[in-house]
Amino acid sequence: MYQYTDFDHAFLATRNAQFRAQVARRLDGSLTEDEFKPLRLMNGVYLQLHAYMLRVAIPYGTLGSDQMRVLADLAERWDRGYGHFTTRQNIQYNWPRLVDIPDMLDRLSDVGLHAIQTSGNTIRNVTADHFAGAAADEIADPRPVAELLRQWSTDHPEFQFLPRKFKIAVTGSPNDRAVTRAHDIGLVMTERDGERGFEVIVGGGLGRTPMIGKTVREFLPQADLLPYCEAIVSVYNQLGRRDNKFKARLKITVHEHGIDEIRARIEERFAQVRPLFSGVDQALLSELEAAFAPPAFLDNTPAPILDPLLRSFVDTNVTAHRRDDHAIVTISLKAHGATPGDATADQMRLMADLAEAHAYGELRISHEQNVILPHVRREALPDLHAALRAAGLGTANIGLASDIIACPGMDYCALATARSIPVAQAIATRIDALKIEHEVGHLKIKISGCINACGHHHVGHIGILGLDRAGVENYQITLGGDHTQTAAIGERAGPGFAYDQVVPAIERLILAYLDLRHSPDETFIDTFRRLGPAPFKAALYEQEARDAA
Amino acid sequence: MTRPFTPKVVTANLLREGDVVYLTASDEWVGDLSLAEVLTDEADAAIRLIDGSRQTDRVVGAYLADVRQGSGGPEPVHFREAFRATGPTNYAHGKRV
Numbered sequence: 001m002y003q004y005t006d007f008d009h010a011f012l013a014t015r016n017a018q019f020r021a022q023v024a025r026r027l028d029g030s031l032t033e034d035e036f037k038p039l040r041l042m043n044g045v046y047l048q049l050h051a052y053m054l055r056v057a058i059p060y061g062t063l064g065s066d067q068m069r070v071l072a073d074l075a076e077r078w079d080r081g082y083g084h085f086t087t088r089q090n091i092q093y094n095w096p097r098l099v100d101i102p103d104m105l106d107r108l109s110d111v112g113l114h115a116i117q118t119s120g121n122t123i124r125n126v127t128a129d130h131f132a133g134a135a136a137d138e139i140a141d142p143r144p145v146a147e148l149l150r151q152w153s154t155d156h157p158e159f160q161f162l163p164r165k166f167k168i169a170v171t172g173s174p175n176d177r178a179v180t181r182a183h184d185i186g187l188v189m190t191e192r193d194g195e196r197g198f199e200v201i202v203g204g205g206l207g208r209t210p211m212i213g214k215t216v217r218e219f220l221p222q223a224d225l226l227p228y229c230e231a232i233v234s235v236y237n238q239l240g241r242r243d244n245k246f247k248a249r250l251k252i253t254v255h256e257h258g259i260d261e262i263r264a265r266i267e268e269r270f271a272q273v274r275p276l277f278s279g280v281d282q283a284l285l286s287e288l289e290a291a292f293a294p295p296a297f298l299d300n301t302p303a304p305i306l307d308p309l310l311r312s313f314v315d316t317n318v319t320a321h322r323r324d325d326h327a328i329v330t331i332s333l334k335a336h337g338a339t340p341g342d343a344t345a346d347q348m349r350l351m352a353d354l355a356e357a358h359a360y361g362e363l364r365i366s367h368e369q370n371v372i373l374p375h376v377r378r379e380a381l382p383d384l385h386a387a388l389r390a391a392g393l394g395t396a397n398i399g400l401a402s403d404i405i406a407c408p409g410m411d412y413c414a415l416a417t418a419r420s421i422p423v424a425q426a427i428a429t430r431i432d433a434l435k436i437e438h439e440v441g442h443l444k445i446k447i448s449g450c451i452n453a454c455g456h457h458h459v460g461h462i463g464i465l466g467l468d469r470a471g472v473e474n475y476q477i478t479l480g481g482d483h484t485q486t487a488a489i490g491e492r493a494g495p496g497f498a499y500d501q502v503v504p505a506i507e508r509l510i511l512a513y514l515d516l517r518h519s520p521d522e523t524f525i526d527t528f529r530r531l532g533p534a535p536f537k538a539a540l541y542e543q544e545a546r547d548a549a
Numbered sequence: 550m551t552r553p554f555t556p557k558v559v560t561a562n563l564l565r566e567g568d569v570v571y572l573t574a575s576d577e578w579v580g581d582l583s584l585a586e587v588l589t590d591e592a593d594a595a596i597r598l599i600d601g602s603r604q605t606d607r608v609v610g611a612y613l614a615d616v617r618q619g620s621g622g623p624e625p626v627h628f629r630e631a632f633r634a635t636g637p638t639n640y641a642h643g644k645r646v
Binding site: 026027029032033047048049050051052094095096097098099339410411412419421422425468471472473 | 562564565566567568569605606609610626627628629632633636637638639640
């Protein structure tokens with residue numbers, strides 16, 4: 001993993017001291033709220049519904065055990081004993097006091113963490129495949145490139161006041177687990193004639209105008225990555241709509257100008273920028289690749305798994321590792337009825353300890369709001385599972401119907417128009433009561449509490465969008481979304497449902513799928529693609545259909 | 550014909566702590582909505598909002614929220630304000646403690 005240099009530590013210390021002074025000036029009245037707001041946002045501090053919120057970046061979702069323990073310390077010392085892992089691989093604290101935040105940032109800096117550019121119209125936390133460096137199906141670990149992009153974009157003087165926020169995701173695998181097609185820039189590692197490079201996708205995004213990104217370069221040599229990204233952001237910085245916040249994202253720029261014009265402008269700018277990159281970036285990348293070298297894997301001989309609970313856990317929560325005697329273990333933060341993505345300080349510490357004991361001290365945060373131990377010796381799986389179960393972290397539901405993405409919604413978020421979390425809790429509880437989720441199999445339910453779509457509802461197989469309809473919570477359902485390499489935006493099924501009608505509606509959808517599928521091997525999304533929306537809509541609106549008959 | 554004025558309270562968040570608070574008739578900021586000053590006149594509400602907004606050393610983002618008179622004092626009209634008044638619904642946090 002990347003270790004901070006003296007330069008990094010000095011930069012962070014200076015930045016934190018600067019923010020501490022800004023907070024002090026706000027409190028003594030030297031700064032107005034209007035003056036202070038953009039400064040706090042640049043440091044990840046929001047004012048939400050009930051309190052301030054601090055969003056801490058977890059670059060490309062990678063954490064060490066020492067860092068996870070500090071996240072736990074923050075939760076316990078300055079918050080209310082828990083943190084919320086987000087769909088951008090960050091962690092949010094929902095209850096900090098403004099006066100405490102400088103101390104929180106200093107504590108984070110002890111382990112090379114910060115909240116810089118987790119808000120504002122800048123390049124945000126660079127996200128990556130949460131199985132990076134461990135997955136059996138990847139070309140190479142994408143994290144050195146993600147770290148290169150992080151260093152390039154952090155405090156980049158040209159890109160601190162973009163038309164709107166800007167998100168980059170990178171994957172080293174053709175199986176896209178990083179939702180690259182829903183980012184401003186999506187980078188998919190690929191190879192051509194033995195040379196490593198990237199398919200570059202631009203203009204993806206969810207929000208009020210969801211769009212799947214378009215390929216702007218089929219193959220970009222890795223050596224050209226940084227200047228090409230600089231060209232993209234530079235073109236966006238010039239063309240992006242500053243006159244209308246709702247049309248300011250790159251996806252709208254691409255849509256309005258067309259991908260061909262955008263490509264031509266990027267290439268023109270790239271030709272100007274490329275000579276300025278003398279190779280220093282590639283030298284740094286080589287250093288970063290060395291820093292991200294895999295751990296010294298220990299040979300081990302796992303015993304056959306006989307315990308049925310462990311078998312079930314392995315079936316759902318364990319993914320093939322690049323080494324046969326190791327496994328990728330996903331720890332579900334979606335115990336049935338729990339708040340998706342939340343972990344208590346004690347749970348964070350336990351995961352840190354388990355990572356140290358069984359997984360070379362590495363953890364990952366997924367955009368699906370779970371925690372991953374990327375390198376687990378298979379012989380340790382029984383002990384690991386037992387420890388997780390004892391802490392309420394042994395739920396075997398990864399990829400299943402109760403593994404729901406949910407944004408904070410109106411329980412916390414000042415932008416939300418309806419609640420998300422209780423809907424997710426109620427759906428998961430109902431699914432657990434029915435005992436059908438293992439039979440249902442792979443199913444992605446994603447819930448957002450407003451059109452900003454932090455819960456990725458557009459790309460859920462079943463998406464749920466909470467809205468305010470004349471002062472009452474109302475939930476639209478979308479069907480057929482897909483967040484992977486075959487990305488698709490779900491289509492709205494029809495009229496929305498009242499808060500207390502959402503769970504029955506989702507239950508009807510799931511039961512209809514079980515009736516409609518050819519076999520247990522045909523997943524929900526495959527069945528939807530084969531049949532189209534009609535039979536699912538009929539299940540959703542069966543009462544209306546009966547009334548009309 | 551003018552629309553009837555919906556009663557209001559002045560609400561904001563504390564600058565230092567971020568807590569949701571309401572303005573009382575004696576210019577105090579309190580966490581309990583039932584103690585808030587209920588404003589039944591549009592002009593009075595506008596003036597009290599100015600009064601609250603001026604207290605920039607104590608609160609952030611003051612605004613007027615609709616209320617109705619309940620048996621125990623003012624109650625939120627909109628569900629957003631109901632959550633602000635009582636805290637999130639997924640945990641016994643905020644004012645649910």
